[in-house]
Amino acid sequence: MKLSQGVEWGLHCAMLLAQVPPGGLMRRDALASHFGLPEAYLAKHLQAMTRAGVLYANSGPKGGYRLARAPESVSALDVVEAIEGTAAPFICQEIRQRGTGASSSEECRRPCLVNTMMDRADEAWRASLRSVTVAELVTQLPDSVRTRNEEMLPRLAH
Numbered sequence: 001m002k003l004s005q006g007v008e009w010g011l012h013c014a015m016l017l018a019q020v021p022p023g024g025l026m027r028r029d030a031l032a033s034h035f036g037l038p039e040a041y042l043a044k045h046l047q048a049m050t051r052a053g054v055l056y057a058n059s060g061p062k063g064g065y066r067l068a069r070a071p072e073s074v075s076a077l078d079v080v081e082a083i084e085g086t087a088a089p090f091i092c093q094e095i096r097q098r099g100t101g102a103s104s105s106e107e108c109r110r111p112c113l114v115n116t117m118m119d120r121a122d123e124a125w126r127a128s129l130r131s132v133t134v135a136e137l138v139t140q141l142p143d144s145v146r147t148r149n150e151e152m153l154p155r156l157a158h
Contacts, residue, residue: 001125006045006083009037013046014054014079014134015141018071019149024157025064034156045083052082062158071135077126079134090118 013031020026028046032039046065049055056068067074092115096103138146 001089003080003084006041006048007080009035009042010045010049010054010079010083011076011134011137013042013065014049014067014071014074015137016149017055017065017067018074018134018138019146020066020153020157023066024153025058025062025066026153026157027064030156031065034152049079049082052078054078054082064158067134071138072133074134075130076132076134076137077129080129088119088122090115090122092118 012035016031016034017026028043029039031037031046032042035042046055046057050057050065050068053068054074055065057063057065092112094108094112096112097105097108141149
């Protein structure tokens with residue numbers, strides 16, 4: 001499975017926004033600058049995260065972003081699905097029923113083995129991401145990164 005760079009960007013932005021003091025907002029240009037990202041592309045991902053209810057956005061001169069929920073209630077899966085969508089990555093085409101090797105309808109009463117395996121793998125992947133919160137990711141940041149963010153955020157967040 002290949003994920004877009006937006007997933008990385010979204011997760012890092014969510015971790016930084018989790019460190020913003022309560023009620024504070026961080027401007028899009030400050031987020032882009034902090035991570036050295038192109039603001040226009042980051043904007044698309046921030047909008048997707050806002051539409052999905054992961055972020056809260058306020059427009060205008062005092063605008064910016066913050067997490068829409070407590071970091072303990074935002075999972076890595078929430079961010080991934082906000083950026084990539086919720087569709088299953090594998091769609092079975094039932095090729096076992098086509099061609100010269102086509103299985104009979106009787107042989108296809110059970111779900112396709114390949115489809116079943118891929119569905120299990122997808123659910124395991126989603127369960128793993130669902131079990132990790134943004135708050136947990138923040139606690140795993142190196143102390144030096146958290147300290148640097150704490151020192152820098154009063155200048156960047158409002």
